[in-house]
Amino acid sequence: MKQNIYDNPTFFEGYMKLRDSKMTYNDFLEQPAMKDALPDLKGKRVMDLGCGTGGLSKYCIEMGASAVVGVDISEKMISRALVENNDENIKYVCSPIEDLSYPIEPFDLIVSSLAIHYIEDYESLIRKLHTLLNPNGILIYSIEHPVVTARKDMRNWWKNENGERLHWALDHYREEGKREQHWYVDGVIKYHRTLQTLVNGLIGHGFMLERMLEPLSTKEGLNLMPDLKNEERRPSFLIIKSRKTD
Amino acid sequence: MKQNIYDNPTFFEGYMKLRDSKMTYNDFLEQPAMKDALPDLKGKRVMDLGCGTGGLSKYCIEMGASAVVGVDISEKMISRALVENNDENIKYVCSPIEDLSYPIEPFDLIVSSLAIHYIEDYESLIRKLHTLLNPNGILIYSIEHPVVTARKDMRNWWKNENGERLHWALDHYREEGKREQHWYVDGVIKYHRTLQTLVNGLIGHGFMLERMLEPLSTKEGLNLMPDLKNEERRPSFLIIKSRKTD
Numbered sequence: 001m002k003q004n005i006y007d008n009p010t011f012f013e014g015y016m017k018l019r020d021s022k023m024t025y026n027d028f029l030e031q032p033a034m035k036d037a038l039p040d041l042k043g044k045r046v047m048d049l050g051c052g053t054g055g056l057s058k059y060c061i062e063m064g065a066s067a068v069v070g071v072d073i074s075e076k077m078i079s080r081a082l083v084e085n086n087d088e089n090i091k092y093v094c095s096p097i098e099d100l101s102y103p104i105e106p107f108d109l110i111v112s113s114l115a116i117h118y119i120e121d122y123e124s125l126i127r128k129l130h131t132l133l134n135p136n137g138i139l140i141y142s143i144e145h146p147v148v149t150a151r152k153d154m155r156n157w158w159k160n161e162n163g164e165r166l167h168w169a170l171d172h173y174r175e176e177g178k179r180e181q182h183w184y185v186d187g188v189i190k191y192h193r194t195l196q197t198l199v200n201g202l203i204g205h206g207f208m209l210e211r212m213l214e215p216l217s218t219k220e221g222l223n224l225m226p227d228l229k230n231e232e233r234r235p236s237f238l239i240i241k242s243r244k245t246d
Numbered sequence: 247m248k249q250n251i252y253d254n255p256t257f258f259e260g261y262m263k264l265r266d267s268k269m270t271y272n273d274f275l276e277q278p279a280m281k282d283a284l285p286d287l288k289g290k291r292v293m294d295l296g297c298g299t300g301g302l303s304k305y306c307i308e309m310g311a312s313a314v315v316g317v318d319i320s321e322k323m324i325s326r327a328l329v330e331n332n333d334e335n336i337k338y339v340c341s342p343i344e345d346l347s348y349p350i351e352p353f354d355l356i357v358s359s360l361a362i363h364y365i366e367d368y369e370s371l372i373r374k375l376h377t378l379l380n381p382n383g384i385l386i387y388s389i390e391h392p393v394v395t396a397r398k399d400m401r402n403w404w405k406n407e408n409g410e411r412l413h414w415a416l417d418h419y420r421e422e423g424k425r426e427q428h429w430y431v432d433g434v435i436k437y438h439r440t441l442q443t444l445v446n447g448l449i450g451h452g453f454m455l456e457r458m459l460e461p462l463s464t465k466e467g468l469n470l471m472p473d474l475k476n477e478e479r480r481p482s483f484l485i486i487k488s489r490k491t492d
């Protein structure tokens with residue numbers, strides 16, 4: 001069963017309220033770093049994996065991409081994408097990433113923003129993405145950082161009796177697999193993977209690493225959300241850029 | 247000033263007692279993984295950077311390497327290496343890694359076991375190692391894992407009043423640089439670097455990543471040192487294998 005938490009009405013409502021606020025970690029931390037890591041997009045065919053409401057898909061078109069296929073498991077997200085970020089050169093597809101099978105012309109770039117930690121079988125995914133890329137095609141994905149997903153109890157900032165953050169609590173690092181979390185609703189499932197799994201899974205399936213990023217907040221973000229300063233204490237996200245080699 | 251803590255008599259005595267016990271994290275965790283990551287050594291020229299008493303240098307000869315140059319800053323270590331792991335095909339050199347300048351025939355492989363976290367300038371080091379390698383030459387190094395070196399207060403296992411380990415305390419991740427520690431003596435300096443610095447520093451200076459390892463203990467180690475079970479909770483070491491590409 002593929003997880004489709006985004007079609008849960010309670011989750012969707014909470015998530016959309018957060019997203020519409022434009023005051024999220026994605027806005028100031030993850031998206032600026034992802035965009036910075038993108039190659040020249042002029043004339044490129046792009047797949048946006050876990051495209052959500054299509055913001056990154058639309059950005060790729062604005063940066064010159066010739067065509068974008070945005071894929072998401074959630075009907076509600078795809079419906080929003082069709083309203084908010086519709087474009088004649090974007091095709092939105094509602095499908096679990098794992099089941100994606102319609103015959104596709106290969107891509108020059110696959111981007112995936114904070115979606116791959118929802119996927120159970122990383123190696124199969126990477127193999128599949130490899131087949132969807134042109135020679136020398138680029139894969140850039142962001143995920144929650146392994147130091148964030150590791151501990152089973154997700155109450156990860158260890159605080160003193162005054163509520164001050166003492167440090168980040170790390171544990172269970174080598175126990176890969178499911179992590180269940182309350183995020184608007186109970187039972188949001190993410191998958192924890194170690195760095196060695198993430199990196200060797202790419203290298204072992206025909207990708208070459210090009211860059212690794214552990215983003216800090218933009219200045220604007222720090223002004224608007226002072227808690228983003230804590231990113232200096234432990235990174236929330238990891239971005240890996242790689243290139244298909246064979 | 248390059249750090250030469252290993253020539254401090256108190257440090258040296260404590261360290262050698264630990265090492266001679268053959269009951270260390272190196273014996274059961276780091277060395278098995280390093281050896282496992284080595285390529286075929288037959289006929290290869292090897293540099294062992296931070297060779298200490300020469301155990302790994304000697305191992306490379308035993309595995310078929312034609313010549314090894316072992317380099318260490320500590321005279322005491324090099325003296326021991328010449329007694330314990332002397333070999334007609336090993337040349338031991340007492341020098342800070344940074345100052346290494348005698349004219350050297352390039353190497354097919356550079357190994358470095360738990361030494362690079364003592365070096366202040368990572369980029370210069372990587373550039374230097376690049377010049378010392380043949381085309382397609384391999385660099386394998388182990389260091390303390392960034393999740394270990396990050397927090398400035400090195401009391402990293404957070405314990406309850408009964409002394410039970412609650413979790414690993416992570417902090418100050420993005421503040422790279424000096425970490426001072428008591429290890430037999432005060433003032434042992436290591437340098438903390440983020441993953442993105444470690445990885446991008448290699449890729450940006452002509453290396454291609456081949457493998458990343460976060461080793462677990464051998465079975466023997468778990469029997470002899472039950473605390474090694476905690477490696478499943480957070481990794482002590484990171485091993486990066488890379489290849490010179492240009």
